[in-house]
Amino acid sequence: MSESVKNMFSVVAKKYDLLNALMSFGTHNSWRKKAVKLSGAKSGMSVLDCASGTGDFAIEFAKITGITGKVTAQDFCKEMLDYIKPKSQKQNFNIEVSVGDVMNLEFEDNTFDIASIGFGIRNVDDTVKGLTEMTRVVKNGGKIIILETGQPEGFFKYPFKLYSNIIIPLLGLIVAGNISAYQYFKDTASKFPYGENFVELLKKTGNVKTCRYYPQVFGVSYIYIGEVNK
Template sequence: MNDKTTHFGFEQVPESEKARRVRGVFSSVAQKYDVMNDLMSGGMHRLWKAFTIQIANVRRGERVLDVAGGTADLSRAFARQVGEAGQVWLTDINPEMLAVGRDRLLDQGNITPVALCDAEKLPFPDNHFDLVTVAFGLRNMTHKDVALAEMRRVLRPGGRLLVLEFSQIWKPLAKAYDVYSFKVLPWLGQKVANDADSYRYLAESIRMHPDQGTLAGMLREAGLERVEYFNLAAGAVALHRGYKF
């Protein structure tokens, strides 16, 4: 019997339970996810994703995997860039989030394949994708090291991994950020999505996520090279990049 525990926000839970509880959070907020993103970030999440798309430098004909892609913000942009000769896969572990992303792609005429799957067990062959991205999903994964290793496995030699995630904010702003995270976010969640608990978990999960330097080290341990990161919003968000050679 596996009695190992891991964090779900600030709470310690059995490893076997975390994925189920994370699925519950995102099932609850799926329909209001994009509205809440705009409210929580003042629309800045769009700029963070636009920067990620720019850094990704996707070319026509490439193969792209969007892990934990949810409502398909990145996948929609990549689908336009790769053209008919390329391919983009949108994946998520949560069926409600994946359904929202699939419908958004279809509404824009993008017939992009989708897959309901666990990032720790990607159903794709080795050395297959030119680019793998994960945006605001890594911190919710139980075994981040396993997920990163899987992402590297499916990259072809010369391919790159991009991880966009909340990170450690500039220290002088930390107290104000805490007030916003633990007071304002749950209040917004209750008012807009009728779910304060999920947004309280969001704030807690950010605090439990590795900081910029630690996550860079995890990418290197997973076998990625030329690892670097870009701080956004005074470090509240960071984009990490690494290559497979």
């Protein structure tokens, strides 16, 4: 599946940021900012942002880690990563890009203070393998931060289903001329574990003993903060 996922993102790369803003009514960056705040990132730290895409999560981290720190934006789709430089070059950010698969990271053990992944882990073929790799490259006592979709419960459940089954694929068709990529979004998001079920996957890495999580907007998305303890 990896190859088809990579191809799909290379096709929608140009319109990805616009679609993200439309699909989330402009809220998506506030989730990233909140996740960065909860991560405890500080000036001078080194962060690996996996499945970084067009780099919005990496850029939010770089605002905090500053010029004395470093953010590595990693993704297997170069066409997505190519948008990071134009977006960040006017700022004094220290962001490096790295093309590769989350399931086989090129970095040494215990390299980073934090590893993050935003709306990426549900696309990875083997979730536990991807998470295990991320924890491998984080120093003991560091953090793994995941921002991922959830499924709202209660009164918001059905309006959200309608929105993700109909409006999101339609937006994909109208804005990116690609309905299948956004049908894929709906299919993966509706099946992916969230809350305690996701924490169980994270604990299967064997490198995370405690994890806090924070549902956003009635559970549309979740922020997970895991402490790496090897």
